[in-house]
Amino acid sequence: MKAKDSRDPKIEMTEAILNALGREDGAGGYEVSEAYAAPERRRLQGVWTVVEHRVLGAGCEEDYLESFGTRSLKGRSLRDASYDSSYSFSPGICVKHQAVEGRIDLGEGEAAYAWRIGAALAWEVGPCGTLRVRPALAYMATFLDGAPTAMRELPPEAGAFVIHYRFEGEDLVLEEEGERKRLRRTR
Amino acid sequence: VQKSLKSLGLKSVVIANQKGGVGKTTTALALGTGLARLGERVLLVDGDPQGNLSLFFSAASAAPGGAAHEASAPGQGGEAHGHGLCEVLKILAEGNSARGGSGYGVGEAAAKLVLADYLSTSVRPGLDLLPCLRHGLRAELGDEAIRAASPGFSALIDTARAEYDWIIVDSSPSDGALERLLLSACEAVLIPLEFQLFSIAGLEAMIRDVENCSRESGRDIHIQSLVFTKAENKVGRVETYRRLFSSFRVPIFEVCKSEYLPRSVERSRTIWEGAPSSFAARDYERIIEKAFLERP
Numbered sequence: 477m478k479a480k481d482s483r484d485p486k487i488e489m490t491e492a493i494l495n496a497l498g499r500e501d502g503a504g505g506y507e508v509s510e511a512y513a514a515p516e517r518r519r520l521q522g523v524w525t526v527v528e529h530r531v532l533g534a535g536c537e538e539d540y541l542e543s544f545g546t547r548s549l550k551g552r553s554l555r556d557a558s559y560d561s562s563y564s565f566s567p568g569i570c571v572k573h574q575a576v577e578g579r580i581d582l583g584e585g586e587a588a589y590a591w592r593i594g595a596a597l598a599w600e601v602g603p604c605g606t607l608r609v610r611p612a613l614a615y616m617a618t619f620l621d622g623a624p625t626a627m628r629e630l631p632p633e634a635g636a637f638v639i640h641y642r643f644e645g646e647d648l649v650l651e652e653e654g655e656r657k658r659l660r661r662t663r
Numbered sequence: 664v665q666k667s668l669k670s671l672g673l674k675s676v677v678i679a680n681q682k683g684g685v686g687k688t689t690t691a692l693a694l695g696t697g698l699a700r701l702g703e704r705v706l707l708v709d710g711d712p713q714g715n716l717s718l719f720f721s722a723a724s725a726a727p728g729g730a731a732h733e734a735s736a737p738g739q740g741g742e743a744h745g746h747g748l749c750e751v752l753k754i755l756a757e758g759n760s761a762r763g764g765s766g767y768g769v770g771e772a773a774a775k776l777v778l779a780d781y782l783s784t785s786v787r788p789g790l791d792l793l794p795c796l797r798h799g800l801r802a803e804l805g806d807e808a809i810r811a812a813s814p815g816f817s818a819l820i821d822t823a824r825a826e827y828d829w830i831i832v833d834s835s836p837s838d839g840a841l842e843r844l845l846l847s848a849c850e851a852v853l854i855p856l857e858f859q860l861f862s863i864a865g866l867e868a869m870i871r872d873v874e875n876c877s878r879e880s881g882r883d884i885h886i887q888s889l890v891f892t893k894a895e896n897k898v899g900r901v902e903t904y905r906r907l908f909s910s911f912r913v914p915i916f917e918v919c920k921s922e923y924l925p926r927s928v929e930r931s932r933t934i935w936e937g938a939p940s941s942f943a944a945r946d947y948e949r950i951i952e953k954a955f956l957e958r959p
């Protein structure tokens with residue numbers, strides 16, 4: 477479809493016109509008609525649990541939890557690791573939770589490790605299977621043996637970003653910044 | 664991040680596209696009446712010699728129930744004042760000629776008098792209209808007189824800024840002296856268009872025109888938004904158009920194709936009166952909220 481479109485003279489002309497007029501990725505914003513956004517919004521609303529989380533690299537992909545130690549713990553492995561993540565979409569706001577827990581070897585013994593993020597995201601349906609998301613409130617925290625060791629709040633000036641979404645059967649697939657999540661509706 | 668006109672301190676907006684049939688008048692009507700409905704003081708200027716906006720309000724006041732709006736006729740006083748914009752431009756052009764073409768040095772008080780004489784006031788609560796009731800405006804005035812009236816008309820719009828929260832100007836599908844006069848007088852432009860090659864090709868010409876007018880008038884005319892009117896999911900390659908335009912530097916809104924828009928006009932009602940919960944009304948509501956009123 478994409479290849480067909482790119483050979484289409486009308487699309488080529490449109491592209492040339494837009495290039496001549498100046499393009500800046502996402503600078504302006506695109507608001508889809510409510511007639512098309514509303515059904516999509518309704519379809520997205522509810523609570524979704526992440527059943528698969530993959531990290532996408534150049535020509536490869538790996539399980540998020542399996543590669544968590546390499547990416548986030550300076551190569552240390554996480555034993556008995558567990559992962560829990562959910563998205564709760566309600567009108568205008570999506571509450572996201574993500575937690576990774578396990579046991580980590582600190583050299584002088586093992587500790588219970590937990591990493592959590594929580595975010596309230598303002599969201600809108602955008603064009604072409606996109607969600608425009610703006611964090612309203614977000615934090616990230618790390619715990620060792622239940623005690624917080626790091627806590628970070630999202631800066632208030634954090635801007636909007638785009639998540640690509642699609643439905644595959646009953647599953648919802650979200651793709652953003654080199655990650656792909658498959659979600660299943662729980663409510 | 665897109666900024667609203669209010670946050671930019673801009674009040675005068677021309678709805679323009681050289682391509683016809685893209686929904687300029689429908690958009691001007693929906694935005695003007697929509698803002699007035701929210702308690703904003705609005706001046707609508709019918710800058711299209713076809714006079715459809717003026718026709719809407721005269722038909723609306725003649726329609727059963729229309730008298731409830733108690734609109735005053737232009738000028739309130741006589742036939743000579745009945746042609747709105749055409750007469751205003753004549754006066755401004757003559758004023759300019761009398762000053763040896765050095766521009767119309769309209770004072771604030773004089774501008775208020777001119778406006779008061781030619782406005783239809785309260786065509787809706789909070790909404791005044793400068794009508795255009797001369798189909799032959801271009802032929803009657805000629806390009807030279809229209810160009811001569813341009814500085815005075817800009818001054819008039821500047822004066823009206825003090826009286827109104829918003830000045831919404833409808834324009835005709837052309838790129839002549841009249842459209843340049845309207846464009847030069849406004850601080851911002853909103854461009855309606857369709858998912859069609861001809862319409863998109865017209866966009867290029869329109870944006871070049873805005874740039875030229877900005878340069879010539881020495882005013883920075885801000886391109887506020889593009890509005891894809893009559894948006895339909897079933898239009899061929901609509902997703903490709905959406906994908907391409909979503910990277911454009913100007914904010915873009917869609918208003919869905921809706922039978923409620925022409926149906927409301929046929930019944931001499933605005934979309935807010937005829938179908939306030941329709942998707943089209945909600946799309947215009949969002950444009951008002953985000954492109955006009957949103958605070959930073």
